[in-house]
Amino acid sequence: MKISSILSSGFVIASALQFVAAYPGSGVALTPRKTSILINPAAQPDLPTAAQAQAAASAASLNLDDIQGDILIGMKKNQELFFFFSITNSTLFKQKLKSDIKVRVTTTTQLLSVSSQPTTALNVAFSQQGLNALGVTDDLGDPLFTAGQEADASVLGDPGTTNWVPSFVGKQIHGVFLLASDTTSNLNSFLSDLNAILQGAIQEVYSLNGAARPGDQQGHEHFGFLDGISQPAVTGFNTPLPGQELVAPGVILVGEDSDPVATRPTWAKDGSFLAFRQLSQKVPEFEKFLTDNPIIEDGLTPAQGSALLGARLVGRWKSGAPVDLAPKFDDPVLAADPTRNNNFTFAHPGQNILNDQTNCPFTAHIRKTKPRADFPTPNPGNHIIRAGIPYGPEVGPAEAASNTTVTERGLAFVAYQSDISNGFHFLQHTWANNVGFFFNKNQTQPGWDPLIGANGGQPRWALGLDQTNFDRNITLENDFIVSRGGEYFFSPSLSALSGALSA
Ligand code: HEM
Secondary structure, X not given: OOHHHHHHOOEEEOOOOOEEEEOOOOOOEOOOOOOXXXXXXXXXXXXXXXXXXXXXXXXXXXXXXXXXXXXXXXXXXXXXXXXXXXXXXXXXXXXXXXXXXHHHEOEHHHHHOHHHOOOOEEEEEEOHHHHHHOOOOOOOOOHHHHHOHHHHOOOOOOOOOOOOOHHHOOOOOOEEEEEEEOOHXXXXXHHHHHHHHOOOOEEEEEEEEEEOOOHHHOOEOOOOOEOOOOOOEEOOOOOOOOOOOXXXXXXXXXXXXXXXXXXXXXHHOOOEEEEEEEEEEOHHHHHHHHHHOOOOOOOOOHHHHHHHHHHHHHOEOOOOOEOOOOOOOOOHHHXXXXXXXXXXXXXXXXXXXXXXXXXXXXXXXXXXXXXXXXXXOOOOOXXXXXXXXXXXXXXXHHHHHHOOOOOOOEEEEEEEEOOOOOOHHHXXXXXXXXXXXXXXXXXXXXXXXXXXOOOOOOOEEEOOOOOOOOOOOEEEOOOOEEEEEEEEEEEOOHHHHHXXXXX
């Protein structure tokens, strides 16, 4: 084999007998990985193997080597750094994007096997301001992206930008690098390489470090609930498990089958819109609320009543078991079984789905953001792939004792979709914040999603949380999740990066 073909197949010869992985086509050496960048708690569905994904992709004519790795993989990273930047020299940046950056951007295929994962995975996405800075004048066909998230703040339920991280205000951010690995030292050393490559081309605006929580909390968000259980399966990528919805690739990827927007620039194909939100979580305050408001039911201790209230707010127990299948007590065995933990519809024989909330409240977070049999016919359009990660430290003893957050922590929320107004924006605005949703129930106003529903910082309420009295109105005086802002980005295909977005 010639050295040139070895280079293009992703390997370079380090010595006569030893092969070392390289960024594909670059000749830049990499140390082969032995452990994965990704986490895999039992309750989260496994990703397809590279071979399975390849077979599905060929059948659907999807090119997983051209799609950035974060988009279809979901919430599974060990460590992640979000590096928000502005472009200071667009000619230099474009040149680097086409060469040194493009070869370092990690594809979907690469992430699926430990042996092909780089030491640190890299993805990149641009805001409309970033595309403007690069001279890309094509209209991507998504008005929310074009306007930017700041213009959407009040519609999303934020009290304007009062609580926003200042860097998200004023359209300063042109793009974001997403670096993922399993150690912070890997992230830091990759970041210094990136800064060296892009010296003179970009400037850091802001950065945020995310990490899977430690020990048995790995995969759980800061309130303690396992996250990343229910994601749509995507035709051309993975096969649905029982209860998992299969969506057309164009729901997530631009230009693919069922993309709701008819006309897109050719280069945008296989990109996806990334909605980023820094959502701070008031963990001690949330725990205090649960302690103060246990569901009083025969046979439950106050602690069990508090755990039940928490489970009914979310729609799942902290273990991940759905309340629809485990309505009174947690069921860790059910939780850990991905073939069962998503296999429910909110419909039960002998219960009227229009008025019965015995198993799951209408307002529970997972029911508001993904109604199942609540829709008489399947809803093909309003789906996202969630790829967020917790940020900030664990709750300290002083915070727990005082029931007061001192140090910010939360979820670096990332959602991918082909159309923000059908995806993240729709779920937040039209469902979570809409007191009238779900429609056609006996309660005309079931209330807010008690977790993420936002009322401009004003108090919220929800019915149905107490299964002993569906009409009990529980007031939520303060938000447990406070938006610190964010931005809308476009995560292009690798071929679009090679052509530096074809402008
Ligand atoms: C700090 C903020 C948030 C927290 C703590 C949180 C927590 C959770 C948890 C624990 C689950 C259940 C586990 C799972 O199925 O993966 C879940 C599911 C989900 N969340 Fe969130 N979430 C947050 C923000 C959001 C936002 C902003 C949206 C969209 C607007 C959203 C949309 C969803 C969706 C679509 C599901 C899956 C529902 C299903 O298919 O059953 N989440 N979230």
